[in-house]
Amino acid sequence: MSGTFRIIHPNLENHQIFKVQVDSKKINKLFDLEIKKVNPINDGNGDGIYSIHYKEELIYIGRHNTKKNVVDRWEQHLKSLTGRFFVNFLGPDKKKGRVESFYKHNGKDLSFNDLLNHFNKQFVQRKDNFNTDTDTFEKIKTIIEKHIAKKRNNLRVRYQNLIRSEFDEFFKKINAFSNKKIIQTLTGDGTVTSPNRFNFAIKNRSDFLKKNESNIFEDFSFVFYKYLGKKTKNKKEQIEFGNKFEKPLIKYFSPEVNSESDKGSKFINASFEDILNHLNQLY
Numbered sequence: 001m002s003g004t005f006r007i008i009h010p011n012l013e014n015h016q017i018f019k020v021q022v023d024s025k026k027i028n029k030l031f032d033l034e035i036k037k038v039n040p041i042n043d044g045n046g047d048g049i050y051s052i053h054y055k056e057e058l059i060y061i062g063r064h065n066t067k068k069n070v071v072d073r074w075e076q077h078l079k080s081l082t083g084r085f086f087v088n089f090l091g092p093d094k095k096k097g098r099v100e101s102f103y104k105h106n107g108k109d110l111s112f113n114d115l116l117n118h119f120n121k122q123f124v125q126r127k128d129n130f131n132t133d134t135d136t137f138e139k140i141k142t143i144i145e146k147h148i149a150k151k152r153n154n155l156r157v158r159y160q161n162l163i164r165s166e167f168d169e170f171f172k173k174i175n176a177f178s179n180k181k182i183i184q185t186l187t188g189d190g191t192v193t194s195p196n197r198f199n200f201a202i203k204n205r206s207d208f209l210k211k212n213e214s215n216i217f218e219d220f221s222f223v224f225y226k227y228l229g230k231k232t233k234n235k236k237e238q239i240e241f242g243n244k245f246e247k248p249l250i251k252y253f254s255p256e257v258n259s260e261s262d263k264g265s266k267f268i269n270a271s272f273e274d275i276l277n278h279l280n281q282l283y
Contacts, residue, residue, distance in 0.1 A: 005048070005279045007272060008224040010041045010071075014217040017041065017071055018078065021213050023086075027179050030170055031086040033213055035079065040069035047227040049245055051275050052077060052257075055219050058270045059200065060257040063246040065238040070224045078217055080193035081257065082208045083201030086181055087191045090154055093147075102143055112147060112187055116180050119144060124177060144176040144183075151186035159195050162202060196257050223272040225279055248282055249275065 010017060019037035026032075045067055052060040052074070060077060064070045079085035093100040093112050101109035105118060119140050123129050130137050152171055155163060163171060174182055184190070193201075201208070208216065227245075232238045247262060253270050254263035270278075 005225040044070040049225040053221045080197040
């Protein structure tokens with residue numbers, strides 16, 4: 001790889017990048033906001049590293065290796081870091097890298113999400129079928145609730161003592177008849193949070209609850225360190241890029257929200273200039 005890095009500061013304010021609104025469906029009061037639209041920043045595509053800061057303190061370092069704009073990555077982080085947007089606390093159900101099958105309908109294997117759709121369409125929206133097709137109703141309901149119980153246990157293991165008070169009550173109440181979006185906080189595609197991200201959201205919850213859709217992101221800042229060298233072409237090169245630049249940065253600065261397994265021995269707060277200098281040293 002040849003080249004160097006150039007700092008890209010967003011040409012838009014956070015409220016211009018992320019169009020936030022109160023959740024129009026009002027599914028649950030815990031997760032009361034939604035991002036309706038995301039506007040790209042200038043020169044925010046391609047290979048690079050990015051840093052996220054909260055109240056001028058470095059909290060996260062990540063890499064970007066797609067043709068999409070880096071703001072798409074930032075959107076995912078903001079949803080999990082603030083704790084006021086629907087996110088998944090556990091990833092999708094997969095076995096050996098493939099989506100797990102939970103039920104067969106008309107000769108087709110259904111994933112858990114497919115099964116939720118089927119149950120909703122056949123029984124939740126058509127309650128008469130409770131009585132006309134009782135065996136199927138009970139069978140699918142049992143599959144869903146057993147899986148919810150399993151994922152709830154996985155949640156306790158992964159997040160240990162972090163799930164407390166209102167969040168604990170939220171997860172305890174989930175059942176087969178809950179809104180699909182609520183069930184998908186335990187399993188599903190999309191934005192997946194982590195113990196460190198959720199811990200950050202809980203630690204700063206009093207601040208985030210004082211915010212509204214207009215200023216929820218005002219204390220965050222972002223920088224994209226665009227790589228000017230040869231573009232990565234495949235997954236292997238992207239992993240090499242991460243090993244060369246992202247992982248050493250995380251190890252050195254140890255931001256709060258990055259995974260514990262990737263961090264070094266102590267946190268070093270860093271400005272964007274510090275990160276750029278360290279990147280160029282790595283290069």
